[in-house]
Structure formats: C-alpha cells, structure tokens
Amino acid sequence: MSSADPRGLDLERLRARLDQERPPLTAGPLSGRLIEGGRSNLTYEVTDGIDRWVVRRPPLGHVLATAHDMKREHRVIQALHGTAVPVPSPFLLCEDQEVIGAPFYVMEYVEGTPYRSAAQLAALGPERTRTMVTRLVDTLADLHRVDPEEVGLAGFGHPQDFLERQLRRWGKQLTASRSRELAGIDELHEALGRRRPHSPAPTVVHGDYRLDNVLFDDADRIAAVLDWEMSTLGDPLTDLGLLVMYSTRLDLPESPVSTTSGAPGHPDPAELVERYAARSGRDTSQIAWYTAFAWFKLAVILEGIHYRYTLGQTVGAGFDRIGELVPVFIEHGLTTLQEG
Incomplete structure (x- = not known):
C-alpha cells in the first residue's frame, strides 16, 4: 500500500481486481478518500479521474467479526436495485481478504x-x-x-419471533454495558416484553x-x-418506530444525538x-410500542458508548455528554409506552 492510499484501502490492488472482474470499468490509476461520518463499516470515495465509485469494507481490526456484513449489504442492494427503492448500482463483491485485507464491495457513487x-x-x-x-x-x-x-x-x-429475539438481544446488550444504576431501564424492558404486539407479515x-x-x-x-x-427480514413497524423516534423533539441544546x-x-x-x-x-395502531422500543434501543446503544467512554476507549468530541442522554431516552420510552 502506498502513502497515497487512504488507510485500509490498497488502491492498486483494488484496481487490479476491478480490471479482472469488471473490465473496462476503470480508465486509469485510482485515487480515493475516506468518507467521514460512518458509524461502523468504512466508506471510501474512489475515482479514476473520470468516474467515481464507493467502496465499503469492515472497520480496521474487526475483519472476521464483520466480514459477513459486506456480503449482506451487497446482497440487499443488489436485490433492491430496479425496485421502487432507490439504491446505488452494485458493481462488485469481493470476499477475498487478500486483496485489501478485508472483504469489500464496490457500488455506484450517487x-x-x-x-x-x-x-x-x-x-x-x-x-x-x-x-x-x-x-x-x-x-x-x-x-x-x-x-x-x-x-x-x-x-x-429469520423473521419468526422477530420482536422477541430483538428484545432478548438488546437486553443482553444492556447487561454487557451496565456500569451504573439507570432508573427505569429494567421497567421499560419488562414492559416492552409484556406488551409485545403480534408482528405483521415480514418484510425487508x-x-x-x-x-x-x-x-x-x-x-x-x-x-x-x-x-x-x-x-x-422482520417486522416493518420497527423501521417506522425508529423514524418516529428520530422525528420527536428532544429539546436538548448541543446534544450529540x-x-x-x-x-x-x-x-x-x-x-x-x-x-x-x-x-x-x-395497521399502525401499535406504533407506540415500536417507538418505545426504538427509545429503549437507543438508550442501550448510548449507554454502551458511555461505558466505553468511562474506560477511555472513545476518542473525539461529544462523548462526555452521551451519558446524560441515556435517562432522557429511558423516560421518553416509558412515557411513550404509557400513553400509547
């Protein structure tokens, strides 16, 4: 890898694989940059000076744990391409870790x-x-x-018992990151379990x-x-509940969320x-449950970030304020469930 390569992406090897699998996609040497703002997998913009593409790969140091994500992401984009859902055109999936050090896929730059x-x-x-x-x-x-x-x-x-498995998964996540008393978090988790709705037919x-x-x-x-x-594949109303949660005013000045x-x-x-x-x-009559579940999930995610911050494992601005948001999300979840 040359000094001009963005970290985690060998451009010469990438071009060689593209020339082999998708000729004549590239017209010359590639340059690229890491697109900031990703939360998990790494995203790069790559160009040959004429056209541009996007490359996705797992985060550095976690190849084996997330290698499946690349195949999964590529598969769903490939499946949805040509439907009413606008997605980038997929060009290449490479599961050979020898090329850039991790599985990756290439898609259209939109x-x-x-x-x-x-x-x-x-x-x-x-x-x-x-x-x-x-x-x-x-x-x-x-x-x-x-x-x-x-x-x-x-x-x-595996859409069968989707909500039950989701609740169990996020409960385990909470246990793994629990480092302090969080008033109401267990009450919210238990109430979600008691009032779990019957899911409609599964969708993407x-x-x-x-x-x-x-x-x-x-x-x-x-x-x-x-x-x-x-x-x-799972309960479509979980997507709607999350969208509703993100469309609710928090009224928190300078919130990192x-x-x-x-x-x-x-x-x-x-x-x-x-x-x-x-x-x-x-039927959206049970949307209060799905929105409360979204508040719970985000509370668990934020508590995990806060826990890593207390261990000195996070770098950057705003992490010191994450912990104070968790009780706010718990309270929103409880209120939403009670009012629903």
Whole structure:
C-alpha cells in the first residue's frame, strides 16, 4: 500500500481486481478518500479521474467479526436495485481478504446530500422540508411493499419471533454495558416484553432508517437509501418506530444525538404515521410500542458508548455528554409506552 492510499484501502490492488472482474470499468490509476461520518463499516470515495465509485469494507481490526456484513449489504442492494427503492448500482463483491485485507464491495457513487440536523433543514424552508420528509416516509412504505422472495431475499433473515429475539438481544446488550444504576431501564424492558404486539407479515427491514441515511438530489427527491448493514427480514413497524423516534423533539441544546423535527415544516410524528399507514395500508395502531422500543434501543446503544467512554476507549468530541442522554431516552420510552 502506498502513502497515497487512504488507510485500509490498497488502491492498486483494488484496481487490479476491478480490471479482472469488471473490465473496462476503470480508465486509469485510482485515487480515493475516506468518507467521514460512518458509524461502523468504512466508506471510501474512489475515482479514476473520470468516474467515481464507493467502496465499503469492515472497520480496521474487526475483519472476521464483520466480514459477513459486506456480503449482506451487497446482497440487499443488489436485490433492491430496479425496485421502487432507490439504491446505488452494485458493481462488485469481493470476499477475498487478500486483496485489501478485508472483504469489500464496490457500488455506484450517487450524487446527493444527506441532511443530518434540524438546522440543515431549516435553511431549506418549511415547504422543502415537508416535501423531503414526506418522501422519506413514502420510500419506507415502498421498501416494505417489496416481496422478499420476488427479489431473491428469501432466507435473508429469520423473521419468526422477530420482536422477541430483538428484545432478548438488546437486553443482553444492556447487561454487557451496565456500569451504573439507570432508573427505569429494567421497567421499560419488562414492559416492552409484556406488551409485545403480534408482528405483521415480514418484510425487508432497513434497521436504521432515518433522514441522514438517505441522499437527496437537487429536486429534493431521494436519490439513494444508504447504510444497509443492519437490514434483515422482520417486522416493518420497527423501521417506522425508529423514524418516529428520530422525528420527536428532544429539546436538548448541543446534544450529540440530533433529531430533525425542530425544523419548520417538519411533519409531526402523528402525521408521519398517518402518511405511512395511508401509503402502505398497514395497521399502525401499535406504533407506540415500536417507538418505545426504538427509545429503549437507543438508550442501550448510548449507554454502551458511555461505558466505553468511562474506560477511555472513545476518542473525539461529544462523548462526555452521551451519558446524560441515556435517562432522557429511558423516560421518553416509558412515557411513550404509557400513553400509547
């Protein structure tokens, strides 16, 4: 690997594999950069000076634990390409770790803008904000209309007892990161277990569906849905519950966890649910449970980050404030479940 290569990506070896598997995709030597902002798998922009592509690989030092993610992400993108769900065109999946040191895949570079905060949306004005968030909901309904078997995703996940397994999984995650008393967290987990709804027929579930995981083009249309690493077959309303959670105002100044609902024109959670129900035809009467579950999951995730911060295992700004957010998320979860 040369000094010009971004960390974790050998561009010469990458080009050799592309020339071998997808000629004549590249027209010359490659250059590339790491795209900041990823939470787990690493994302690179690569170009030959004429065209651009995106390369995804597991995080450095965790190849074996996450090697399956590359095949999984590539599979769902390949399956959804050509459906009503906009995804980048997939070009290559390489499971040979000898090429760049880890499995990876290459996909189309899609022009577009991710919107990560209410402040970004506010700059667009209320009409554009409303249009974009509405399209976000419509695209989620379109995703949940895709027949997994028709697009080759039968067996992509294990949807039976999906919610029960999700609750058990996140309960174990909480146990693994528990380092302090958290009032209400066990009460919330137990209440979710008691009131667990009956899931509808399984669909493709994105797993982390929110505004900053899509790209919008200049006409405010969704150009691509990204970050499929948590996708599976399961209960579609878990996606909606997460979207509702991220569309709820936290009113926490300088919070490292941002929601988008503070922007003028942003539909409120009830409108999002109504829009989804109208477009999908699904029963959303139990959405309070799914939203409370989303609050619980995020509380567990944040507590894990806080725990690693106390051990000195995190680097960067904002981690010192994560711990104080956890009780806020727990309280939102309890309130949502009680009011639902």
